Amino acid sequence: MNCRQCGTPLDKPGDYCLTCHTANSNAVVVEFDPDRAELTMLDEDDVVGHTAITTRPERDEDLTHIQLRNFAGRVADEIRRKRPETVYAAGARDPLRETRAQIHHEFYRVPDADPTDESGESGRDGHPAESDVVAWVLDRRGDRALEVVETPPREKIGGSHSTLIGDRKGRKAVQTVASHPHVKKIVPGPIDAGGTGSRTGLRAKATRAGTNGNVRLLLRDGSSVQENRIVTTAMDRETGERVREDLNEALRDAELQDV
Incomplete structure (x- = not known):
């Protein structure tokens, strides 16, 4: 394959051309x-x-x-x-x-x-x-690309509630979500202590996207449950679901979800 811009032969198909500095695959x-x-x-x-x-x-x-x-x-x-x-x-x-x-x-x-x-x-x-x-x-590939948020993760977290359940693991879950490039803001919610007890420690899950593309981060630790609102750059439910799937994958990688 040759470079589409200058015609220089490329070592492998799709390689970036170092002669004219042109990408041959995006x-x-x-x-x-x-x-x-x-x-x-x-x-x-x-x-x-x-x-x-x-x-x-x-x-x-x-x-x-x-x-x-x-x-x-x-x-x-x-x-x-x-x-x-x-x-x-x-x-x-x-x-x-x-x-x-x-x-x-x-x-x-x-x-x-x-x-x-x-x-x-x-x-x-x-x-x-x-x-x-x-x-x-x-x-x-024709779908409109989602906006990438450059705000540092720690600056994405805010709201009237500042307490997170799960201590260090709870903070790790929120930090993992806040690090995603398509997350604008995380708003921690109130803590409900009346949930069903969990024996596996803190578990985190991003729930189904709404019509506006936003999702919820559900934290569960023992009998405590906290629902945190995640504002994303998605524009509808379909693109919000793409962000949700990626968030859950990141939470699994962080060992905050069952595989």
Whole structure:
């Protein structure tokens, strides 16, 4: 593949051109298996290339922590050389989570491919069909991008109630949500001490989005429950649901939700 701007040959499809400083893919879709990652590079609605990165567990067992980190590092390096605006990822949780921690691009987890779909139908213009994950992303590439909030997380928290249940874990849950780029503000709510007791410590969950795209952060610790309002940059329920799913994924990564 050559650079679309200056025609310089690129080492790999979708690479950023270091000659004329032009991006040749503005999004990367990554589909993770435990020991393999399939990367698809997109330029708007066009697929411009594919790359596969693999690793091999020692003695055919699960990846060790070092192997996992190195595997994710190779995927992260491949993403960086594209310099995309957005990364979409699906599939195996551990390598996805480790890769996400190693890059600083706008990153979204998207629905996994349907394992029962074996139709093998052709895709656009008679070409082989892209995966379910890539097709899902392409169908939504035209959606208006959500505004990114640059406000520091600590400045997003406010309201008439300042107490959070769960002590350190409660603060961690709110900080995790406040760190999301599409969260404008978190308004802590009153504490209800009459809930059903929990034996698993503090649990946090972002609830279904409203028609205005905002969601609620439900904190539950023992018999105490607190509902906190989250103001997002989403413009409707559909885009609010995208933010909600991403928040719950972040809370799971922070071990504040049951997997």
